[in-house]
Amino acid sequence: MSTASGNTVGMDSSMALQKQMLARHYDRLSRAEEEGRACAYTFVPGNLTELLLSFDILPVLPEINALQNAMRKKSRDYIATAEKLGHSEDVCTYVKCDLGMAKSGNVGPTGERLPDPSVLLLSYTGCFTFMKWFEILKQEYDCPIAMLHVPYQGAGAATRNMRDYVVEQLKENVIPQLEAVTGKRYDEDRLSEHLAASARAEDDFVAVLESAKHKPSPIDAYFGGVYYISPIFTAFRGTPEAESYYETLREEVQERIGGGLGPITPEGTLPEERYRLVVEGPPCWTNFRDLWKMFYDEGAVVVASTYTKVGGIYDNGFRHDPSRPLESLAEYCLGCYTNLNLPSRTDMIVKYVEDYDADGFLVNSVKSCNSFSAGQLLILRQVEERTGRPGGFFESDLVDPRYFSGANVKNRLESYFQMVEQKRSAVRSLS
Amino acid sequence: MSESTAELQSLLKRAEALYHDMHFGAVRAWKDAEPGRRAVGILPVWFPRELIHAAGMLPVSVMGGGDDVEIIKGDAYFQSYICHLPRSTMEMSLNGGLDMLDAMIFPSICDVIRNLSGMWQLLFPDRPAWYFDMPQSSDAIGRRFCGRELAELRDALGALAGSSIEDDVLRESVRLYNENRRLVEALYETRRERPWLCPTSELYVVLRAGNVLPVEEHNAMLRSYAELAGGAERHAIDNARVVVVGSFCEQPPLNLIRTIERAGCYIVDDDLLLGNRLVRGDVPDSDDPLDTIVGTFIDHAREASFLYRPADKGAELVQGLEACRAEGVLFCAPSFCDPALLDQPMLVEAVEEAGIPHTSFKYAENTGQFQVIREQAGTFADSIKLWGAA
Numbered sequence: 001m002s003t004a005s006g007n008t009v010g011m012d013s014s015m016a017l018q019k020q021m022l023a024r025h026y027d028r029l030s031r032a033e034e035e036g037r038a039c040a041y042t043f044v045p046g047n048l049t050e051l052l053l054s055f056d057i058l059p060v061l062p063e064i065n066a067l068q069n070a071m072r073k074k075s076r077d078y079i080a081t082a083e084k085l086g087h088s089e090d091v092c093t094y095v096k097c098d099l100g101m102a103k104s105g106n107v108g109p110t111g112e113r114l115p116d117p118s119v120l121l122l123s124y125t126g127c128f129t130f131m132k133w134f135e136i137l138k139q140e141y142d143c144p145i146a147m148l149h150v151p152y153q154g155a156g157a158a159t160r161n162m163r164d165y166v167v168e169q170l171k172e173n174v175i176p177q178l179e180a181v182t183g184k185r186y187d188e189d190r191l192s193e194h195l196a197a198s199a200r201a202e203d204d205f206v207a208v209l210e211s212a213k214h215k216p217s218p219i220d221a222y223f224g225g226v227y228y229i230s231p232i233f234t235a236f237r238g239t240p241e242a243e244s245y246y247e248t249l250r251e252e253v254q255e256r257i258g259g260g261l262g263p264i265t266p267e268g269t270l271p272e273e274r275y276r277l278v279v280e281g282p283p284c285w286t287n288f289r290d291l292w293k294m295f296y297d298e299g300a301v302v303v304a305s306t307y308t309k310v311g312g313i314y315d316n317g318f319r320h321d322p323s324r325p326l327e328s329l330a331e332y333c334l335g336c337y338t339n340l341n342l343p344s345r346t347d348m349i350v351k352y353v354e355d356y357d358a359d360g361f362l363v364n365s366v367k368s369c370n371s372f373s374a375g376q377l378l379i380l381r382q383v384e385e386r387t388g389r390p391g392g393f394f395e396s397d398l399v400d401p402r403y404f405s406g407a408n409v410k411n412r413l414e415s416y417f418q419m420v421e422q423k424r425s426a427v428r429s430l431s
Numbered sequence: 432m433s434e435s436t437a438e439l440q441s442l443l444k445r446a447e448a449l450y451h452d453m454h455f456g457a458v459r460a461w462k463d464a465e466p467g468r469r470a471v472g473i474l475p476v477w478f479p480r481e482l483i484h485a486a487g488m489l490p491v492s493v494m495g496g497g498d499d500v501e502i503i504k505g506d507a508y509f510q511s512y513i514c515h516l517p518r519s520t521m522e523m524s525l526n527g528g529l530d531m532l533d534a535m536i537f538p539s540i541c542d543v544i545r546n547l548s549g550m551w552q553l554l555f556p557d558r559p560a561w562y563f564d565m566p567q568s569s570d571a572i573g574r575r576f577c578g579r580e581l582a583e584l585r586d587a588l589g590a591l592a593g594s595s596i597e598d599d600v601l602r603e604s605v606r607l608y609n610e611n612r613r614l615v616e617a618l619y620e621t622r623r624e625r626p627w628l629c630p631t632s633e634l635y636v637v638l639r640a641g642n643v644l645p646v647e648e649h650n651a652m653l654r655s656y657a658e659l660a661g662g663a664e665r666h667a668i669d670n671a672r673v674v675v676v677g678s679f680c681e682q683p684p685l686n687l688i689r690t691i692e693r694a695g696c697y698i699v700d701d702d703l704l705l706g707n708r709l710v711r712g713d714v715p716d717s718d719d720p721l722d723t724i725v726g727t728f729i730d731h732a733r734e735a736s737f738l739y740r741p742a743d744k745g746a747e748l749v750q751g752l753e754a755c756r757a758e759g760v761l762f763c764a765p766s767f768c769d770p771a772l773l774d775q776p777m778l779v780e781a782v783e784e785a786g787i788p789h790t791s792f793k794y795a796e797n798t799g800q801f802q803v804i805r806e807q808a809g810t811f812a813d814s815i816k817l818w819g820a821a
Contacts, residue, residue: 086779088772090512090793095773124567124739128542131567131739132773138741139777145741147567151576152539154548154562161583165576169568341562342549367512370769374517374546377508378553395510 012264014249018230021245023110025058025235030112032058038118038182041137044311046125046150046333048174050194050238050320055182059235060114062133066097068109070285070399078104079400092129092368093400095136102140117143119181121174125150126310126338127371146177150333156344158334166330192322194238195329199319204246205232206314211253212303213356216273218256220263222302223292226283233311238320265296274299275420278352280306280345280379281364281372284396287404291364291396294410298417304352306345309337338371346382353387359420360390362413368398390423392416439659442652446636449643450685453499453523457643458491459531469592472532474520474547475680476540476737477706478563479724481604481714482585484646486592491532492642492706495519498684498797500528508550514767515795516681517547524554534559534591536584540680540737541769559591567739569729577725585721601720607646609713614653616708619700621657623755626697627667629660631675632689638704670697671812674757676748676778677764677771679705679735683794690801691761695812699755702735709733736774744774745781752787758815761808762791788815 032039038057042048044064052059069075078100079093085103087096101107108114122134122145131147138145148169151162175186208228212221219228228249236242256262262270266289279302284291295302312318313335321328337345353361361383365373380391394412397403432440449457462468470489473480480490496502496519505522523529537548537560548562561584566573589595615638622629637656641649675691679702691698711731717723734740734747752760760782764771775791782789790811792804 086776088775090767091769091772128540128545128737129769129773132736132769135739135741135744136773136777139744139780147739147741149567149573149739151564151580152545152562154537154545154564161576161579165566165568165572168572168575172572173568173570341552342546343552345549346553365510367510370513370542370546373510374513374543375508375550377510378550382553 012249012252014245014252015227017245017248018227021231021236021241026108026110026112029058029060029108029114032115039115040119040121040178041117041134042121043123043125043127043130044233045127045336045338046123046148047233047237047311048121048123048148048329048333049235050191050198051170051175051178051329052121053194053238054187054191055178055184057118057178057182058115060117061234062098062137063094064234065101065108065114066094066399067285069097069101070401071288072109073286073401074101074109075286075399076401092133093398094368095129095133097399098133099136099140102137117141119143119177120145122147123150123333124148125333126152126336127369129371144177144181146174148174148333150339153334153340153344156341158331162334163327163330166333167326170326170329188325191325195320195325196322197240197243198232198238199322201232201237201242201246202314202319204243204250205229207250208246208253209304209308209315211257212301214257215276215357216260216262216270217276217301217303218253218261218263220265220270220292220295220302221308222279222283222305223265223288223295224263225302225305225308229308229311263301266292267296270296270299270301272299273301275360275417276301276303276356276358278302278304278349278356278358278361279364280349280361280376282307282310282366282369282398284364284366284404285399286401287396287406290406291409294413298413300417303356303358306337306349309348312336342375342379346379346386349379349383350386353383353389358389359424360392360416361387362392362394362416365393365395366398367395367403368400390416390419392419435659435662436664438655439663442655442659443633443636446640446652447685449640450497450636451499452643453496454528455491455531455643458489461489461645462531467593469533470531471588471591472529472535473706474535474537474540474544475516475706476538476735477565477709477728478536478538479581479728480646481601481608481724482581482588482596482721484607485596485601485604486588487594488533488588488592489645493520493529493532493535494639494642494682494704495796496523497682498686498799500797502797512767513543514681514765515797516765517543519796520547521550524551532558534561534588536561536563538563539565543769544680559587561587565738566729569732569739574722574725574729577729578722581721581725598718598720602716605714605716605720605724607650610650611641611646611653612708612710612713614650614657618653618657619708621661623699625667626670626672626699627665628663630692631698631701631703632685632692633660635685635688635703638707641707642704669816670695671758671815672697672699672756673759673761673812674699674752674755675701675703675761675763677762677768677775678703679737680770681765681768681796683763683765684796684798686801687794687798687804690805691763691808694805694808695816696761696808699757700751705733705735709735736770744777748778749781749785749787752782752785757787759811760787760789761811762789764791764793766793766795
């Protein structure tokens with residue numbers, strides 16, 4: 001998922017705020033063991049942050065650690081460590097990066113040691129690998145593991161049976177384990193307060209995402225988007241800090257709209273919006289800035305992305321509901337992007353292309369993530385057929401730098417933008 | 432040649448022909464034999480075939496195209512880092528090779544098969560396709576969830592068949608599949624005790640025939656094979672006793688199995704075609720057969736990498752190795768197979784702790800070069816025989 005690395009990026013105050021939040025979180029984690037605070041290792045999709053907060057448990061997100069390590073150029077060595085231990089070159093590099101880090105002293109991306117987990121909270125949502133990942137970690141740590149199996153929306157809908165299953169697991173498995181780990185009783189009122197805070201932040205977050213419908217778009221919903229999703233996808237959903245962050249961010253975006261400004265980028269504000277794109281797939285974290293620069297150089301703005309929905313889809317109207325806390329958490333988990341079937345994902349992308357008046361659609365297909373990648377080539381065809389707008393495709397990886405070929409990606413992107421231009425010329429000549 | 436030898440060869444010839452027939456002639460013939468017959472495809476690894484049978488339809492296990500399908504269109508749908516089975520399945524689907532299937536079931540096993548279910552829905556919107564989420568919560572909660580999911584599928588299958596699935600019919604189907612499981616287990620037992628009588632390259636094609644034949648016919652084939660192979664004049668040789676692990680979904684080509692055997696190995700256990708044996712023992716007779724199927728799965732499924740098993744990882748594998756007096760393990764997984772390859776380091780650790788030698792290699796269902804594998808498996812077998820450890 002997102003988060004600013006230590007790199008200098010053109011910054012609004014919301015970015016500075018977010019950086020401070022993350023630094024404080026890692027600092028809290030580094031002191032957790034001496035302060036006797038419980039920590040849960042858990043995943044971004046289908047995360048139960050509000051529930052953890054209601055038990056005063058600090059979330060540790062292995063995916064975030066992996067991507068942060070990649071942005072800081074540390075992932076290569078960690079992956080090599082895991083592969084030396086027998087982990088296949090074929091499998092997810094998030095897993096190997098995380099395991100390599102654990103085997104190297106579990107020093108987090110900011111240089112502070114991460115606490116061992118008090119509990120592994122396996123939210124098995126939208127990704128098979130999650131299940132194996134925590135089975136592997138269970139061998140590393142002597143701690144309980146709580147598993148929440150979130151059924152896949154195979155038929156394109158979350159059914160009553162699925163929701164009941166998730167709620168029953170929360171009530172009968174997950175919550176009792178969190179009670180045992182912390183020695184605290186489940187406090188539904190407290191959970192509801194966090195959920196109410198989540199819903200307020202979600203309103204502001206959606207306003208930010210939808211601001212990209214303006215021309216020029218005041219945000220980049222992929223590269224910039226990963227910064228915007230960071231608090232709500234990670235340890236902060238349901239906190240006053242997150243509420244404050246999204247209020248600030250929304251105000252800033254409004255100002256940019258008022259000033260007719262494009263998105264802020266590492267190179268500064270994008271001077272001219274030449275291409276509006278929808279992007280499917282996670283970013284390549286090892287070369288995040290390089291890739292963003294390629295888009296910037298072409299005047300390409302991502303107006304909507306699917307990656308910014310892996311930790312929850314809010315622009316379809318979903319909000320956490322404090323009056324139905326566990327049901328609402330279940331519905332949230334069921335609705336995360338990679339838990340949707342391919343027809344639903346395709347529909348969503350088509351809608352984005354149309355609603356955001358995009359010139360086209362690009363897939364960044366990452367080797368590590370079959371949950372995202374399997375079927376993307378069909379999605380590409382379907383979206384092209386249904387929207388009549390050109391699709392493009394390039395490959396990279398999440399955190400393994402061996403799979404990023406800058407020249408190839410640049411070549412692909414340049415060809416793609418030429419295709420968009422040709423399409424425009426054809427439309428102009430017809431009209 | 433004796434009559435029984437000829438009979439055995441004829442049976443094996445038929446089984447191997449079924450294995451190679453990627454046009455599914457047997458399924459088409461079954462459908463053509465009576466108007467209105469329907470067949471339902473099942474992707475690996477497990478779905479209770481009893482339910483399809485009880486609806487009067489033919490369950491057909493689709494396990495990719497092996498090395499018998501040339502991939503042209505299928506590669507256009509999958510990136511290079513995705514396993515081979517979905518490519519060949521797509522190839523066959525687009526070429527009409529699976530057009531005799533009236534519906535498809537995609538059990539939860541990994542993200543690729545999961546997403547393949549959506550691809551099928553997009554490409555073949557007129558043919559029903561169901562995703563079956565096996566419960567990972569192996570308790571009463573999982574049992575309730577799975578029971579309700581299967582009840583919905585039971586209704587859907589009944590609707591496809593044109594009549595609802597009654598409990599007494601389902602009980603009869605369960606009985607037939609119990610018999611099938613017992614026959615398969617008995618053959619595994621024979622192979623475990625006297626592997627020279629029941630080589631895996633034979634057993635595999637005989638079991639594989641069950642993918643396309645009605646269970647009644649397959650049961651008859653299993654009985655014949657057991658009798659003919661059990662009585663065959665075959666002599667033990669000094670092979671190493673090995674277990675193959677990791678081949679439960681995308682299957683190795685038959686020649687790879689033969690290669691392992693020719694390299695000096697008796698395969699005395701494996702997870703090939705695991706769906707046939709995932710649930711141990713019989714599904715008991717009961718008033719509520721559907722619930723009993725689910726309960727048997729929850730309580731008696733073997734350890735498998737696509738099922739959540741956070742504790743004692745590999746303990747069941749080690750127990751199995753001891754039970755079949757295995758001298759070594761061949762970790763033999765398809766390239767890019769997340770479940771097998773993510774599991775493998777944990778299983779390796781368990782096997783090493785038990786002091787059992789192991790080696791590993793990867794394959795694709797259309798692997799055509801076996802020399803390297805033969806050398807590796809041969810060296811492994813030799814090392815076991817010469818020094819008692821690899």
